Amino acid sequence: NAGVTQTPKFQVLKTGQSMTLQCAQDMNHNSMYWYRQDPGMGLRLIYYSASEGTTDKGEVPNGYNVSRLNKREFSLRLESAAPSQTSVYFCASSEPRGAGYNEQFFGPGTRLTVL
């Protein structure tokens, strides 16, 4: 079991360039998430997908788009990168159960720098 995998691990972009961050999970989880982690701000939810075929905005969705390609894969796209999007991006997955049980499993992260 690889758990949650992310590609690439590192990326440097110039302002205005676009790119897609890939995430896949092999735990058969229904829900998937994209977070960004910035110093002193913890993890902030960008977008999430409660189940295949659905996506919803999180706390900081501006400048991003997502695609839930299938149950395993959830990609994050930056259409026109800005320096403010320099961050570490984490993908996570979970299988919510009754009473709001929602333990999330995280990928190794993508460190993105926008110049």
Added chain:
Amino acid sequence: AQSVSQHNHHVILSEAASLELGCNYSYGGTVNLFWYVQYPGQHLQLLLKYFSGDPLVKGIKGFEAEFIKSKFSFNLRKPSVQWSDTAEYFCAVNARGATNKLIFGTGTLLAVQP
């Protein structure tokens, strides 16, 4: 709206010292509570979780946390820290009956000096 506060942003301890990291949340309903740990250069890993039952929860590596409902708190403790506990610690809350989103605190960076 839900929020999570971690008041200790940076903690420095010597090995064998006791640890307590504070976590308070704001939500009036029933919650599930988590502590995650992020070792240097690694991804987040679950340390422990509380859903119901005994408010004193034991996790991996000798960590424990106590849920005090009246104080809206879920503080993390360890009686004797080791150098290998150097990491960033995040408290997270999930409100039951709401969406399946986790709300994270801003994190506490723990440095343990040998």
